[in-house]
Amino acid sequence: MAKNNVLPFPYEFKELEPEEQELVDQNFQSMPSSYVRVGPKGYVLCKTYMKEAANIYNMPVRPTDVFVVTYQRSGTTWTQELVWLVANDLNYEKAAEIPLPQRYPFLDCFMFFEQDGKERYIKNLEATQPDFDKEKFLELFNMLNTPVTPMLAAVPPTETRFIKTHLPMSLLPPNILDTAKVVYVARDPRDVAVSCYHHAKLFRILGNVGSFKEFWNVFLKNLCM
Template identity: 55%
Template structure:
């Protein structure tokens, strides 16, 4: 695709309000709100760094062999990525265990999560978190993470596996005309709990608040790529497209073999009972926690992960009940009902 064929970028970036900045910054170690903007008519929260590659992502040259795994973050993305990759790669467990998932998938918007304003704060935190801190190595890693994926994808051989937490409207507009996509959704209350621990784990934003304060940011559309429901509904509207498979985390959790067969059918693969059982075993939460290729433990040795958090946690549904008080529960129920009233989208019950 030549530049002359590129679509003009249709969305405007706008600053968040001063009131929103105050709410955000009191919960972070550095002025994190200065990194953020709202994008497009739905006001998705993005880091301002997204500007440098937004148009390239929107105009990303696609191939029919491309497979996207997309979601709102902490919805079961990593689990789904591993499942999709193994099915598409004819169950190559040897490679799956040897090559980290981050090297098997291009993370489309990872570059925007490397904060400019908070970089010194983050590096200082990391230096206190490891005995063998090397600033030069750390800056090389940060530089790698901050490199736009569109550049990496231009030289990635097929089949290309692409992960993204961007909503459909920020992806290439004709993505489903060419590539396949698996979207995974999860009860937003469980998403909030998992996202809270994830934010504490990676320390990039310097978040220092309680879960209750984190929930108010999530509920108030003040976290990355919120509003949550707009994100999910954009994918839900495309669920009947032959190149889209819409999954619920709760369904994977309840009946993994059935979910595996749905994904296999979508990718044109057939599994016998023994292969299905072996894949279920590989994807079990117990084995996933121990699997160094998927749990980001290589970052722990570098001091980039908080010592009291893990990337793969409990993997259960309905765990939000351990975190929500009565007032938060009622607020969440009303929020969910209000956002689903004009749609047939319903999250599977976790009772």
């Protein structure tokens, strides 16, 4: 272990191959243009993840922490609600009062909203949404692209921290399973692919214009964000 108990991030980052980047750009026209593969398994993440990778890997984990860890479109939201209600004595009134994102900080949300990709988002939204409010979007964007690790560190030790993430387990703190409570959700990849496709179509900010066949090709190559 390094000085001050800070571990070096153990995995290498590699740029996508040109043909891989082209495939991503064709299918997600508004997403940030820079992606990297991480570690020996080649997980594809937004390049902005690199700036926070070591902080997440070294995030102090508490025995009272509750993590919901999933691949996207695998039942994350309902799992979050179920876990939170069980941990809070089925307090439906409080659950209704506090939005889910406030109860569960999204550990890796920031990487989807890099500053360099902001104009691409705006251009696509202006072209597809007549009532697009640029000022409100920028306010939301600046909130979402801020890493939540400092906020999590500020939570009093007496409070339970509920944390959502789509990151692979190997990129999370090494002591997470020995220290915190972790709910890991997996789903049939075929169902995940269909759900990811419709999610990309629904959220115009992603700029997905391809067919499902084209999307399936991206998914199989592990290029789906």
